[in-house]
Amino acid sequence: MQNHFKNITLKATQSTDLYEIEMIQSLWSGYGKIIRLGLENGIKKSVVAKHVKMPNQKNHPRGWNTDFSHLRKVKSYEVETNWYQQWAKLCDDNCKIPHCFVIESENGEVFMVLEDLDDAGYDLRKDSVDWSDIEACLKWLANFHATYLEEKPTGLWDIGTYWHLDTRPDELKIMDDKTLQKAAPAVDEKLNNCKYLTFVHGDAKLANFCFSSSENKVAAVDFQYVGGGCGMKDVAYFIGSCLYEEDCEKLEDKILAFYFKELESAIALKNKDLNFKELEKEWREMYPVAWTDFHRFLKGWSPSHWKINSYSEKMARQVIRKLS
Structure with missing residues (x-):
């Protein structure tokens, strides 16, 4: 040193x-x-x-x-x-x-x-999760998103996440899935034009969460790709990082219900003056769009990746059909 x-x-x-x-x-x-x-x-x-x-x-x-x-x-x-x-x-x-x-x-x-988060009591790292672990991470995301709702990401990425379309032209160019490749700008535009925007962590995978050994809480690390965006980018990416496709589909409604319950509570604590029902309606519609956006990145970056599965393909087809 x-x-x-x-x-x-x-x-x-x-x-x-x-x-x-x-x-x-x-x-x-x-x-x-x-x-x-x-x-x-x-x-x-x-x-x-x-x-x-x-x-x-x-x-x-x-x-x-x-x-x-x-x-x-x-x-x-x-x-x-x-x-x-x-x-x-x-x-x-x-x-x-x-x-x-x-x-x-x-x-x-x-x-x-x-x-040192280990010393602070967040000393567990996990490569698989149960429902209580998912709850802890979703609660963290909900509170993070509530904290930065309607803030301008000065000094950060204007549009957060490491897979944002404008930062990934090489991966887009070599995609074999030409239908998704053609739809990518429309998917990106749909997410960026949300009425309700916040800061997204931008790399909210399971590996970036540190779990407390004494209570059902987590801390998060790695803020290289934090920036503006719809909170569903973090939620979709997190779920895709820790669940296989069968559970992604089976638990989808439960995941979103828990996240939005926590988001509503967090917004109330922050005294944010906004129409929560309108926000929830918009962001629920963005969940499959956010999922498709990351799916687009994966298909250019690593076409054989395990996260490319039938659930993601179904999501993408539905989103593309609606956009067209």
Whole structure:
């Protein structure tokens, strides 16, 4: 670790020294790493440091090594920096995120020191879920969306999610599904022209949720693709990340009923002055549209992906038929 980054970490955490406990993960395509640091005589026992360093040689695991792809990633780290500096403070315990102690950029590197969610009690990571886990994540999303309803995403992505159409021209160009390819702009426009918009997390997969071992609550991480949008983008993407197609279909009504119940409660707590029934009607209609939007991305990015299934194909056909 550069001495400069070490010094700002010590100062921000009021520690006398630090040491690396473990590397949690490498960042996508070799853009850096996330490490857990132990602190001596500090305000916390440990923190998590995210160190972004742009690679000299682009090395995307699926072969997407274009300048366009590189610039998208660069912007994503700028967005995450802006998120923590300008917007994160609005999140409360109902949409828990790690507290940011410090963010610093120097010589093309980004260094951020974040609360260690393991130490804060969110120490479980899951690769499969039961219904109570789904509820916890949907409640987090509902509170997050309520918090940022009708806000302007200044400093963030104008349109959130990492699969947004304008940021994925290469994947669109090579799609074999020409019907969906042709419909993609209309799907995108439908989502972007919602009357009710909020901030979406933009990468709300199961792997980005940290579960509490003592209560049915979660915290979320990774805000590189946060930006404006319809909340159904996060909900559809989350459900697709943790359920197989049979359960996606079987539980669809239950999922949406729970999410909108939590969203209504969260909006009431935030004293947001809007017509909730109108919002719910609009967003329910957007659920299959949001699902189709991500399905479009997958069919260009990784045509053999396990998430490409009969449920998604049925959703897409229904949406395209309505749009045409």
